[in-house]
Amino acid sequence: MEDITPQIEEFRLQLACRCGCGSNRTSSEFAGMLYFAQGVYGKLFTIDSGARCPKHNAWLGGDPDSASLYGEHADLAFPTPADLFLGIKALIGAGFERFMLYPRHLHVDRHPKWPIPRFAWANYPPKIKKEV
């Protein structure tokens, strides 16, 4: 069996923080699962976002405890609804269980504190802000 560790590591580099800081906490396991899903999907994923440093996550308005801070997150953009379907199918086949659908991308994560399967559109259910 061919050792694909170098390919997974090369793929993992695409999931580095986009602010220019050079950090990349993406785990090899997360990258490997995503790389496998990409192979099943049959085309290259368009990765909008991967791991983030705390500063960049805050600048983007990400959740303060975002999975991106743990390197267990990717935002993937798909060009058509058919691609989105095939992408989701491949990701589920690869073992991913947490999805959030945004207008311009599909968020997929393996948040270490939230091992609960989900598929939802962004901001569902709405967060109730408590009045101070």
Ligand SMILES: [Zn+2]
């Ligand atoms: Zn950064």
